[in-house]
Structures are given as structure tokens and as C-alpha cells.
Amino acid sequence: MTPPSDLPPAKVLIVEDDPMMQLGLEQALAGYPGLTVVGRADDGYIAVEEALRLKPDIIVMDIGLPRLDGIAATQQIKAALPSVRVVMLTSHTTENEVIAALSSGADAYCVKGTSVDRLITAIAAAQEGASYLDPQVARRVMDHLKPSAPTETAMIGQLSQRELEVLKLMVEGQSNPEIAAALYLSPNTVKTHVRGIMNKLAVDDRVQAAVIALRAGIV
Structure with missing residues (x-):
């Protein structure tokens, strides 16, 4: 990056x-x-x-x-x-x-x-x-996080393919503008995806979303 x-x-x-x-x-x-x-x-x-x-x-x-x-x-x-x-x-x-x-x-x-x-x-x-x-x-x-709980796996399963792509870049620490550039999306579209991801994963911030993603092994 x-x-x-x-x-x-x-x-x-x-x-x-x-x-x-x-x-x-x-x-x-x-x-x-x-x-x-x-x-x-x-x-x-x-x-x-x-x-x-x-x-x-x-x-x-x-x-x-x-x-x-x-x-x-x-x-x-x-x-x-x-x-x-x-x-x-x-x-x-x-x-x-x-x-x-x-x-x-x-x-x-x-x-x-x-x-x-x-x-x-x-x-x-x-x-x-x-x-x-x-x-x-x-x-x-x-490497050390516990495996994801079944409920977390189910929540990850609710994410669309595009939301998964956004989540992977969030785990890498990329900002919304960087994610927008990488996926050829508008910044507003990325913000919408980020809100959708946090709602579906029932988390309050990007760090919690990243932890669930790491536990689920999607990155």
C-alpha cells in the first residue's frame, strides 16, 4: 500500500x-x-x-x-x-x-x-x-484467534460478494477512498457497503468487523 x-x-x-x-x-x-x-x-x-x-x-x-x-x-x-x-x-x-x-x-x-x-x-x-x-x-x-462461532459464520454468510471484497480490504487497513479506487467504486458506495457489513455482522466499528473476518478465515 x-x-x-x-x-x-x-x-x-x-x-x-x-x-x-x-x-x-x-x-x-x-x-x-x-x-x-x-x-x-x-x-x-x-x-x-x-x-x-x-x-x-x-x-x-x-x-x-x-x-x-x-x-x-x-x-x-x-x-x-x-x-x-x-x-x-x-x-x-x-x-x-x-x-x-x-x-x-x-x-x-x-x-x-x-x-x-x-x-x-x-x-x-x-x-x-x-x-x-x-x-x-x-x-x-x-494465527492465534479462536475459530469463529457458528453465529459469526452465519453472519459472514449474509454478506454479498461485493461486501466480502470490501471487508477483505478493510482487514488490510485500507481507507474508504483506497477501497473505492481498488474496486472502481464511488466513495459513497463504499460507505454504504461498510455500513451494510457492520449491520450484518452486528458490530460497532471496523476493528470488530476485521476480527470476525480473521476468525472466519476469509482473509
Whole structure:
């Protein structure tokens, strides 16, 4: 997936306790004119305070933080500022940690050491309101998730062929415009399909839909 060359204007808060990683992230994001780093934090409590003070659009959040971990910090931030998009960037890739991070309200999940292009793709997906799972994380989760329940299999069976195509691209973390381009559909048509998928799968967001798709083995 090729990241966009430009991004909508966004204020970014970097939460990372490793000073070199923090600097590297800031330098990487500086290459994208739409993104402005407005703050930094090196533990979870400071992250919550800075989020409330700065009201950023995007937070790049490490999980392994001192005092208050990134999952708990994300829960607190999302409760107070639900429109803030959180991109988890961490070395933690076990199933429990990934599901806990996404359940906390995180919008995207990237692995430390990932390419800048992949991080920017995750940020762009979060800005669009899409979920994004790093491919190696998605594979790990898929390998360890329990098989789908009969009810989930039945719900998947309700999806049309086009909805299945849209769902597969959702699992890959593609945003609505990217799905529209890939399937030669209008963005409004994709939105309609996404709403239909979530209604048929009885879920509230794209992450839950992706988990059901992975458990059902359709990807």
C-alpha cells in the first residue's frame, strides 16, 4: 500500500519513552507537510495531561511506558477526547496485547522498526476513520484467534460478494477512498457497503468487523 504524498493538516503528539525513538519519529513525520508535532511525552500520565492540554488530532503511542502504560493512557484519552486518533507503535505483538490495544480505542497498530511509509499509511487510515493493523500483527492475530462461532459464520454468510471484497480490504487497513479506487467504486458506495457489513455482522466499528473476518478465515 503506497502512502499518500500529502496528508490533511493534523497536530501530532508523540508518546515514547526512548529519546532516540522519539527524535526519530519527529524527524520522520517532519517530512510530511500536513503533520505538525505539537508535543511529546515520555510516560502515560504525561501523555494524558498533554493530550488534554494540546488536543492533538493524532497521537503516536508506545505501549511500554513507565507509570501508566499506553493502553491505559489511550483509554483515558479516548474517554475525554473521543475524536483523537491513536496510532499504537510498539514492539509488543502478542495477540492479547494487540486485542487489548485495539479494545482500548486505538485506531491503528504498527510495530516498532516498521517503515516510515507504513506508519504514514496507518496515520492516513486513522485520519479517514479506518482501522489499520500492521500486516505482521494481522498474521499473528489470525494465527492465534479462536475459530469463529457458528453465529459469526452465519453472519459472514449474509454478506454479498461485493461486501466480502470490501471487508477483505478493510482487514488490510485500507481507507474508504483506497477501497473505492481498488474496486472502481464511488466513495459513497463504499460507505454504504461498510455500513451494510457492520449491520450484518452486528458490530460497532471496523476493528470488530476485521476480527470476525480473521476468525472466519476469509482473509
